[in-house]
Amino acid sequence: MSIKLIALDMDGTLLDNDHATVPPRNVAALRAASERGVKIAIASGRAWCLVEDVAREMGFVDYAVLANGAAIRDVRTGECLYREGMGEEQVRAIVRLLRARDIPFEVYQNGRSYMDGSCGVEKAKAAAVVSPAFAKVLFEHMTYTDDMERTLAGDMAEKFNVFHVEPEEREELLAAIAATGPVACASSTASNLEITSPKADKGAALAVLCGRLGITPEEVMAFGDAENDLGMLSWAGCSFAMANGSKGAKAAAKRITGPNHEAGVAAGVERFALGEA
Numbered sequence: 001m002s003i004k005l006i007a008l009d010m011d012g013t014l015l016d017n018d019h020a021t022v023p024p025r026n027v028a029a030l031r032a033a034s035e036r037g038v039k040i041a042i043a044s045g046r047a048w049c050l051v052e053d054v055a056r057e058m059g060f061v062d063y064a065v066l067a068n069g070a071a072i073r074d075v076r077t078g079e080c081l082y083r084e085g086m087g088e089e090q091v092r093a094i095v096r097l098l099r100a101r102d103i104p105f106e107v108y109q110n111g112r113s114y115m116d117g118s119c120g121v122e123k124a125k126a127a128a129v130v131s132p133a134f135a136k137v138l139f140e141h142m143t144y145t146d147d148m149e150r151t152l153a154g155d156m157a158e159k160f161n162v163f164h165v166e167p168e169e170r171e172e173l174l175a176a177i178a179a180t181g182p183v184a185c186a187s188s189t190a191s192n193l194e195i196t197s198p199k200a201d202k203g204a205a206l207a208v209l210c211g212r213l214g215i216t217p218e219e220v221m222a223f224g225d226a227e228n229d230l231g232m233l234s235w236a237g238c239s240f241a242m243a244n245g246s247k248g249a250k251a252a253a254k255r256i257t258g259p260n261h262e263a264g265v266a267a268g269v270e271r272f273a274l275g276e277a
Contacts, residue, residue, distance in 0.1 A: 002219065003033070003038055003219060003220070003221045003238060003272065003273040004037075004038060004039060004213075004215045004219040004220070005038065005039040005040075005041060005209075005210060005213070005215050005219065005220050005221070006030065006033060006038055006039070006040055006041065006220075006221045006222075006223075006269065006273065007041045007042075007043040007065065007202075007206055007220060007221070007222040007223070007232060007236065008030075008040070008041065008042055008043060008222075008223050008265060009043055009044060009045075009202075009223060009224040009225060009226070009228075009229050009232075010042060010044040010045075010046065010051070010054065011044070011045075011046075011134075011188055011189075011225075011226075012188070012225035012226060012242060012244060012245070012260050013223050013224055013225045013229075013242055013245075013260055013264075013265065014026060014042070014054075014223070014260070014265055015054070015260065016260065016261050017260065017261045018132075018133040018134065019133065019134035020054075020133035020134050020136075020137055021133070022054065022057075022058060023261070023262075023263040023265075023266070024263075025263035025266040026263050026265045026266045026269075027058060028266070029263075029265070029266035029269040029270050029273075029274065030058070030060065030265070030266075030269060031058075031059075031060055032269075032274055033269055033273045033274060034060040034062075035060075036273075036274075038273060039062045039063065039213065039215075040058075040060055040061050040062050040063075041061070041062060041063040041064065041065055041206070041209065042054070042055060042061055042063075042064045042065065043064075043065040043069075043202045043205070043206065043222070043224075043229075043232055044064070044065070044066060044067075045067065045068045045159070045161070045186075045188045045194055045228050046066065046067070047066060047067060047108040047111055047112060047113045047158070047159070048064060048066055048071075048073055048111030048112075049111055049112050049113055049141045050113060050137065050138065050141055051064050051066065053137065055075050061075050062074070062075055062076060063075060063081075063209060065202055065205045065206060065209065066108075066111070066158070067108045067158035067159040067196065067200065068159060068184075068186060068194055068196050068200050068201065068202060068228045069084070069196075069200045069201045069202040069203070069204055069205035069206075069231070069232075070083065070084050070085055070108070070158035070159055070196050070197065070200035070205075071083045071084070071111070071158055071205075072205055072208065072209050073111070080110075080111075081208075081209065081212065082205060082208050082209070083156070083158065084158075084196075084197050084199045084200045084205075085109075085155075085156030085157050085158045085159075085196075085197055085200070086156060086157050086158075086181075086183070086195075086196070086197050087156055087181075088152070088153065088154070088155070088156070089181075090180050090181045090183075091107070091152055091156070091157045092149050092152075093180040093181075094160055094177060094180050094195065095107070095116070095148050095149055095152070096149075097176055097177065097180065098116070098160070098162065099116065099148075101173070103162055103165070103173075104116070104162075104163050104164070105160055105161060105162045105163065106142065106160070106161045106163075107148065107152060107157050107159070107160055107161075108157065108158045108159040108160075108161070109152055109155060109156070109157045109158060110155065110158075112143055113138075113141060113142050113143065113161075114142070114143050114144075114145055114148060114151055114152065115139075115142045115143065115144050115145070116145070116146075116148045117144045117145060117146045158196065158200070159194060159195065159196045159200070160193075160194070160195035160196075161192060161193075161194055161195075162192060162193040162194075162195070163192055164191045164192060165191060165192070165193050166191075167191075170193070173193070174193075177195060182197070182198045183195055183196065183197070183198060184196050184197065184198045184200060184201070186226075186227045186228040187226065187227050187228065188226045188227070188228050189226075194228060201231040201232075202224075202228065202229060202231050202232035203230075203231025203232045203233075203234060203235035203236075204231060204235075206220065206222070206232055206235060206236065207235060216237070217235055217236060217237045218237035218238075219237065220235075220236040220237055220238065221236060221238040221239070221240070221268065221269070221272060221273055222235075222236035222238070222239040222240070223239070223240045223241075223242065223257070223264075223265050223268065224239075224240075224241060224242070224245065224249055224253070225241060225242040225244060225245035225246065225249050225260065226245065226246055226249060227246060227248055227249070229241075229245075229249055229252075230248055230249065230252045233249060233252040233253040233254075234252045236254075237254075238254060238255075238272055239252070239253040239254045239255070240253055240254070240255050240256065240257040240264070240265075240268045241253035241255075241256050241257070242256075242257060242258070242259055242260050242264050243256060243257065243258050243259040243264060244259040244260055244261075255268070
């Protein structure tokens with residue numbers, strides 16, 4: 001069966017090790033697929049404000065699955081096709097919990113990233129385990145607030161990203177977060193913590209998007225490397241874990257491709273979507 005949609009995680013997958021640029025071979029392979037009518041979807045843990053530059057630079061991205069599946073955006077029209085978030089009361093409880101522990105965090109709402117300025121921007125920068133190139137993107141696109149509860153009032157939030165959690169503190173923090181209500185917790189790096197509604201999942205969001213487009217799981221190719229990609233890798237009929245990916249990602253995927261910094265995405269696309277030897 002032919003591939004009709006390709007879904008791509010960003011960090012550790014589509015992007016090079018700088019977390020900011022797409023290897024030219026990946027761009028060429030995906031552009032060739034797009035020109036054949038294949039829909040291209042970024043499927044990231046990031047908010048839209050941290051995805052937009054890459055999507056626009058590539059020029060052929062059709063959809064963005066955002067915040068670990070909490071939202072879907074039509075890149076060409078700007079329309080929000082789907083949202084699944086945490087309610088106001090739970091969001092307030094998590095904000096207070098993290099602030100009381102003096103833990104740097106950001107919150108995603110309606111495509112924007114809000115940084116809790118009360119914890120100190122420099123502390124947040126030190127806690128964010130990212131490359132200098134992505135750190136520049138991250139902190140330039142953030143909206144800073146000293147009153148997070150007021151800023152977020154009146155709407156759900158798609159995701160909390162806690163930049164860094166010490167290993168010995170993780171279990172207690174997870175228990176405290178779970179006490180605020182139903183949540184899903186995942187990671188995309190070795191030490192961060194991503195908090196969403198339990199209904200937010202890249203695989204579930206892809207199912208919604210493909211249902212709208214009349215595309216079956218067998219017609220979807222997906223690439224990922226981390227814990228927050230498991231649902232997507234399990235759901236897609238043709239899925240690839242990166243060679244640099246986690247054990248869980250490799251177990252969930254149907255195939256393994258090369259590492260992100262060696263254009264592993266292109267290797268899979270060229271062979272299974274473009275039919276090249």
